[in-house]
Amino acid sequence: MKKQTQKKLIISFLAVFLLSLFVGQATPAKAAPAIDINAKNAILIDADTGKILYEKNADQAAPIASMSKMMTEYLVLEAIDEGSITWETETQIDEFLHSFSANANSSGVGLRLNHNYTVKELYYAMAIYSDNATTMALARLISGSEGEFVKRMNEKAAELGLPDYHFVNSSGLPNSMLGENRPAGTDLDAENMLSAESVALLAYSLIRDYPEVLDVSSIPQFEFYGEKLNNWNWMLKHDPSESPLYASFYYEGLDGLKTGTTTAAGYCFTGTAEKNGTRLISVVMGASSEPERFNETRKLLDHGFNHFEQIEVYPEGYQLKGNKELKVVKGKEKEVQISTKAPVKLIVEKGVDKSAFKAEYVLDEKVVSKDQEITAPFKKGTNVGHMVISYDGEDLGYVTGNDDQLQVPLVTDTAVEKTNWFVLMMRGIGGFFSDIWSSVANTVKGWF
Incomplete structure (x- = not known):
């Protein structure tokens, strides 16, 4: 019984020791040292x-x-x-x-x-x-x-x-x-x-x-x-x-x-x-x-x-995974890629981990619909919203009132022309028959 207790103590000690080593390796860069300014x-x-x-x-x-x-x-x-x-x-x-x-x-x-x-x-x-x-x-x-x-x-x-x-x-x-x-x-x-x-x-x-x-x-x-x-x-x-x-x-x-x-x-x-x-x-x-x-x-x-x-937190032309394109309505192409118009450069403490920064898209409702669709025609570089960057850590904010966020414009990577009336008509016909086929298929499935 005593031997088992000793084994458990040794294993626990080793586990704590190894964990301390791991934590030591994972410790982020040291924060800037505090300074005392002799002024009010x-x-x-x-x-x-x-x-x-x-x-x-x-x-x-x-x-x-x-x-x-x-x-x-x-x-x-x-x-x-x-x-x-x-x-x-x-x-x-x-x-x-x-x-x-x-x-x-x-x-x-x-x-x-x-x-x-x-x-x-x-x-x-x-x-x-x-x-x-x-x-x-x-x-x-x-x-x-x-x-x-x-x-x-x-x-x-x-x-x-x-x-x-x-x-x-x-x-x-x-x-x-x-x-x-x-x-x-x-x-x-x-x-x-x-x-x-x-x-x-x-x-x-x-x-x-x-x-x-x-x-x-x-x-x-x-x-x-x-x-x-x-x-x-x-x-x-x-x-x-x-x-x-x-x-x-x-x-x-x-x-x-x-x-x-x-x-x-x-x-x-x-x-x-x-x-x-x-x-x-x-x-x-x-x-x-x-x-x-x-x-x-x-x-x-x-x-x-x-x-x-x-540092450059995000480069120019950055795209969020799963949000790289928008659907195009009435266009010669059905999709268009979107990305950031400029790089995101921030001043941070030396050695900061870039994973502490998060980004999300905020699309312009006047340009992009709730279904994430944009209507053709539009030019390359059309502004469709902005990407908001936030910092997951201690932050003193900005004198400009931006708090801990920064915005960079989101734009279309290419231009898309409006397609002609014939293509639009054929798409409409195709969509009509596609809806009928889906309805029939669902009905048949309901029989079994």
Whole structure:
């Protein structure tokens, strides 16, 4: 009896040992290590898809200071694109903007009265040196008053789908600094408030819709009427002989986007960098010092580039098994093959198992019937729906609101012409006799 018990114990031990070996071999790739960002709010996203790779209190609205200027930049570039202004459009400033620009505490470039400034000059001063007076001048030029421009800022935020936003001025300064000159309809103690998620979506939209924004944000230094002005973004490639402190923060591939600092906001920075074809966007809000906002940005970007990669989950022309074709009504061919119009590329943690992704077809009811039939004639590449991809695992979602799904169009692989009336008639006759034969056969079967 004791021997049998010993045998059972030995067998059980071996079984557990072998199972542990098997489980060890089947263990998936290690997840990206956790990082701690020394800021109140932070987020890291993929610039191509809006996929969230890291977040810390990203849904909490907070002051964003001069990162607000990204919305002003968007509306300036939109106005140029629509033709209401050009880069060479000229405007002048009033006494308030003149005195405000002379104040070094407000990143002033020293604008002059009775002088014509082009949109390009004002935009460069705003985007590179974060000048507040030039920002307000652009807002007034586009909308007639800064109050009307602020309305447009909030309208555009809604159009872009920002989840949390409240714009009260074009520059990002506390309204208390503007006093009686604050935009009409805004409170004296108000400040622009967005969540890190909203800031990331704003940056994502700005780069997507107006990629030329990076041509300016990547300039480390520019000359404004004889004076050399440094970009407040220390992570650009500054000249070490002129800016030794800035040069020590250089980050390869980084070309934007916007800094921001106020007492309430702390030190903020929206950064973006591209390496090996992958662009990331980071947002740091509420850092305790100027160096810290750049150090934390470096940690975020390194985390993204070192532990994530873009992979092709499904190739172009992919077909789900059992769903490769549709029936064709009134066509010269009775079936047509369908497949994905483009490859599905996603940014994921390195080493992820592709089996964690699932796909399903969603057919367009306006084109394809419930019986999965499409009526001829139609061209090659006719859109018949889309393929939805989902991820069976932990996922932070997308700032674009796509959650854990991605869609790719489904199209017909070939064209099908409509057949002539004679063929249709013969098919109808054939179908008629086929129905009769089936009825007769069923009747005969019923006799036995």
